[in-house]
Amino acid sequence: KQEVTQIPAALSVPEGENLVLNCSFTDSAIYNLQWFRQDPGKGLTSLLLIQSSQREQTSGRLNASLDKSSGRSTLYIAASQPGDSATYLCALTSASKIIFGSGTRLSIRP
Amino acid sequence: GAGVSQSPSNKVTEKGKDVELRCDPISGHTALYWYRQSLGQGLEFLIYFQGNSAPDKSGLPSDRFSAERTGGSVSTLTIQRTQQEDSAVYLCASSQKSGPETQYFGPGTRLLVL
Numbered sequence: 278k279q280e281v282t283q284i285p286a287a288l289s290v291p292e293g294e295n296l297v298l299n300c301s302f303t304d305s306a307i308y309n310l311q312w313f314r315q316d317p318g319k320g321l322t323s324l325l326l327i328q329s330s331q332r333e334q335t336s337g338r339l340n341a342s343l344d345k346s347s348g349r350s351t352l353y354i355a356a357s358q359p360g361d362s363a364t365y366l367c368a369l370t371s372a373s374k375i376i377f378g379s380g381t382r383l384s385i386r387p
Numbered sequence: 388g389a390g391v392s393q394s395p396s397n398k399v400t401e402k403g404k405d406v407e408l409r410c411d412p413i414s415g416h417t418a419l420y421w422y423r424q425s426l427g428q429g430l431e432f433l434i435y436f437q438g439n440s441a442p443d444k445s446g447l448p449s450d451r452f453s454a455e456r457t458g459g460s461v462s463t464l465t466i467q468r469t470q471q472e473d474s475a476v477y478l479c480a481s482s483q484k485s486g487p488e489t490q491y492f493g494p495g496t497r498l499l500v501l
Contacts, residue, residue: 311490322492323490323491323492375420375422375490377422377431
């Protein structure tokens with residue numbers, strides 16, 4: 278059974294810092310790994326999608342990596358801004374379902 | 388273009404009542420998913436529809452939960468005889484295909500069972 282873990286559960290950093298969020302999983306038989314952000318009271322916003330055959334994806338200040346052999350993915354956020362404050366979720370898709378981690382609650386201090 | 392929409396945005400009901408939650412996926416998307424997020428928990432997969440295939444119901448927590456998708460578009464999630472533990476945000480997502488594809492989420496329905 279696939280288990281997805283995100284560490285840390287919460288993170289607070291000053292504005293401008295670079296930071297890394299971690300996601301680990303137990304079953305490497307995945308189609309893809311996706312990073313989302315969730316703002317309070319809102320739905321999910323998809324950030325980056327890494328296909329199973331890929332190692333990383335980049336979008337603006339965000340970079341996500343995938344290492345299936347070690348069961349890990351990282352989300353790197355460069356030059357963090359207060360607007361980056363949200364809960365970040367990683368999700369793994371296998372077959373027809375998508376399994377989410379419990380998220381990292383990120384707070385960027387001005 | 389129009390995204391995934393869900394209604395109602397909020398629903399308060401009494402224990403034992405039935406509720407229906409509606410999802411309108413993005414036009415042309417053949418795959419539709421229902422999830423729920425309970426307070427303090429991660430997202431939980433409930434059910435998945437792909438075209439005219441039989442849905443994947445493996446995530447439904449009990450037989451009080453059911454969902455249908457009419458005409459390959461709009462979906463309704465029904466919860467019968469609601470319990471307090473059913474209180475959660477129910478999210479719907481759609482995607483163009485069933486394989487490696489980004490899912491687009493709706494804003495969710497916040498359900499509170501008193």
